Amino acid sequence: MNNLFPIFLKLENLHTLIVGGGYVGLEKITAVINNSPEAKVTLVAPEIGTEIREIAVSNSLITLVERKFEETDLEAKDLVIVATNDRVENERIKALAAGRHLLCNVADTPAHCDFYLSSVVQKGNLKVAISTNGMSPTMAKRLKEVLNEALPENLEVAMEQLKAVRDMLKGDFAHKVDELNRITSVLVDKKN
Ligand SMILES: C[C@@]1(CC(=O)O)c2cc3[nH]c(cc4nc(cc5[nH]c(cc(n2)[C@H]1CCC(=O)O)[C@@](C)(CC(=O)O)[C@@H]5CCC(=O)O)C(CC(=O)O)=C4CCC(=O)O)c(CCC(=O)O)c3CC(=O)O
Numbered sequence: 001m002n003n004l005f006p007i008f009l010k011l012e013n014l015h016t017l018i019v020g021g022g023y024v025g026l027e028k029i030t031a032v033i034n035n036s037p038e039a040k041v042t043l044v045a046p047e048i049g050t051e052i053r054e055i056a057v058s059n060s061l062i063t064l065v066e067r068k069f070e071e072t073d074l075e076a077k078d079l080v081i082v083a084t085n086d087r088v089e090n091e092r093i094k095a096l097a098a099g100r101h102l103l104c105n106v107a108d109t110p111a112h113c114d115f116y117l118s119s120v121v122q123k124g125n126l127k128v129a130i131s132t133n134g135m136s137p138t139m140a141k142r143l144k145e146v147l148n149e150a151l152p153e154n155l156e157v158a159m160e161q162l163k164a165v166r167d168m169l170k171g172d173f174a175h176k177v178d179e180l181n182r183i184t185s186v187l188v189d190k191k192n
């Protein structure tokens with residue numbers, strides 16, 4: 001049973017702190033920017049890898065802070081991703097974040113995460129997020145590849161057309177729902 005509650009965040013409205021600038025820090029900032037190119041991100045670490053520096057050079061919304069984490073880094077942040085190679089420090093940062101009611105992900109310790117990052121299938125406006133409840137990130141990555149192949153490319157056109165119908169439909173909410181269900185029933189009708 002997977003009890004995680006999935007939501008889609010508008011990271012451009014939030015300020016995300018990433019602690020750690022190594023391999024995992026790079027993975028996490030890449031995931032953030034690929035999904036939300038206008039995300040406001042501050043990354044703090046004494047050693048910041050060249051790939052992260054390159055990403056930051058071309059993105060003015062990313063601030064790099066080249067030193068160890070300090071508690072004041074949590075000020076005015078909404079979301080925290082902790083990815084240092086110091087487990088004890090990761091745990092301390094998580095506790096400080098919790099003290100401020102900040103949502104926190106600790107890359108190497110699922111038990112200390114308030115949220116997990118997901119594997120993401122993107123087709124235009126469609127986005128499918130996958131979680132294995134932390135059981136196997138590799139399975140999530142593979143399923144992403146399977147779904148990416150399986151989902152048709154023309155979904156974007158279908159979504160645009162449905163949006164046009166949706167914008168056009170007058171009447172009450174129940175009527176709209178009925179009409180949209182009727183038009184899209186072909187998607188779920190069993191063959192024969
Ligand atoms: C719990 C979670 C917390 C979190 O990080 O948010 C977590 C935890 C851990 N990951 C570990 C390892 C790996 N993680 C990946 C990859 C991804 N990990 C991601 C998410 C999550 N990873 C969350 C659960 C997601 C879920 O519910 O399924 C993805 C989906 C999203 C992302 O990170 O952006 C991204 C795939 C993106 C994509 O490509 O689609 C790979 C594979 C690879 O890199 O190719 C490996 C190596 C192989 C392996 O172990 O499977 C370890 C052991 C560390 C160690 O051994 O030291 C832990 C800690 C532990 O499990 O104890």
Ligand SMILES: NC(=O)C1=CN([C@@H]2O[C@H](COP(=O)(O)OP(=O)(O)OC[C@H]3O[C@@H](n4cnc5c(N)ncnc54)[C@H](O)[C@@H]3O)[C@@H](O)[C@H]2O)C=CC1
Nearest residue numbers: 020021022023024025045046047068069083084085107108
């Ligand atoms: N969830 C996941 O997907 C995975 C998690 N991990 C775990 O993530 C952790 C980090 O791994 P890597 O990025 O490969 O390590 P790394 O050695 O490449 O980078 C560590 C980074 O943490 C920074 N750092 C160390 N102390 C700090 C402090 N006090 N404040 C701020 N930054 C600090 C370093 O400067 C460096 O930038 C490890 O504990 C590892 O077990 C590893 C693989 C996958």
